[in-house]
Amino acid sequence: MSKSYVKLTISSDIGYIEFFHPNRNSMPSDVLSQLVKTIQEAGNNDAIKVIVLKSGGDRTFCAGASFNELIAIENAKVGKVFFSGFANVINAMRKCPKLIIGRVQGKSVGGGLGLAAATDYCMATVYASIKLSELSIGIGPFVIEPVVTRKIGLSAMSQMTIDAETFFSAEFAKEKGLYADVFETVEELDEAVITLATKLASYNPEALTEMKTVFWKGTDHWDTLLTERAEISGKLVLSKFTKKTLKRFR
Template sequence: MNVPYVTLNIKNSVGYIEFFHPNRNSMPSDILIKLKDTIEEAGNNKSINVIVLQSGGDRTFCAGASFNEVMAVSNAEEGKTFFSGFANVINAMRTCPKLIIGRVQGKTVGGGVGLAAATDYCLATKYASIRLSELSIGIGPFVIEPAVTRKIGLAAMSQMTIDAETFFSSEWAKEKGLYADVFETVELLDGAVKELAEKLSAYNPEALKQMKTVFWEGTQHWDVLLTERAEISGALVLSKFTKKTLKRFR
């Protein structure tokens, strides 16, 4: 299993969207584009009532943005375009008319934390610790900040951002509201995700749609906001400080 992919499988009115990349499920631009398109496709599919977002493999849920692409950014426009990848996925999740359940089986970093925060209900294993490492390389979690702050609050978001080299435990994430529940094993997680998704899929689809709208009330400006945040990150990645720091990871 070394080929990146994004797939959509439908079972019992549940659309299972799965992404994978052999480098710890990091997200290059092409995978982010496919993920955005697949979320929109599932949102428009009348045979799907509920969506589950998950990643392949049994270890890392998502290592965030592709480090190789970050290092390759050579001008501000490239930077803005690159960092808009996660912005576009988060906005697709936000505007999707279907509830999205997150299934987080392992560690998640940076943009991956943003994906978990942008789900409507997220379940995880005890191995699913989280980290926002962006400040440590000279940028910041600007694009995902609105989604993360909305879910766990500004204080917890600030703590994670400042303690940029610390992995916060899954229990900490549950306490702060990112995860609704944490399970001992992947098998228990999968059972809980399936049970919840299929239960919700039997509810009134119109009620679910209207409830989703209520959940995301007040975020209509995110189309503009997240693009502006992508521009900030795109400029910072070109700074001498960041370029020098990134070279250490070559």
């Protein structure tokens, strides 16, 4: 696999949304936009009762935002648009009327952790460690903070944000509530995901939609909040500190 993609496949009332990028499943703006559209499409498709979100490959789940785009940002307006990419995906996921199961086979960094936290039920392998590295490059996990804090709590989010160069284990993520369960192999993970998705697809879809509304109560202001957070990051990425730090990644 050498080209990025986002695809939707349907099997037995389950919609599988898969994204891929050859650079550790990082997410450039075009892939994020495709992901938003695909989530909305699956949410509006009556043939789909439940959604599974997954990434391609067998290693990293998602390395977060594209560093190539991050380095290229030259003004605050472009920065806001760039950081709004994950905001748009998170908002699409929370507003989707279908429950979304996360299938996390490997590491998640920054925005990738935001994607996992925005699922309604997430399962992973023992290799699915997590990291919030943003402070180490001079910005912060502003856009994804609300969804990460909602899932694992302010204390754990703060710990990860401050200890920005450490990968926290999949067991840590399970203990804090990000993962519902952790499996030794990808095969065991996939079996558990299919089993749960199949059960959910057999339930009353109206009840599932109503429960999702309950799960996300109190987040109606996130369209505005996450856009404001994107603006903060869009300004910080232009700072002398961040520009100097990013030169190491060229």
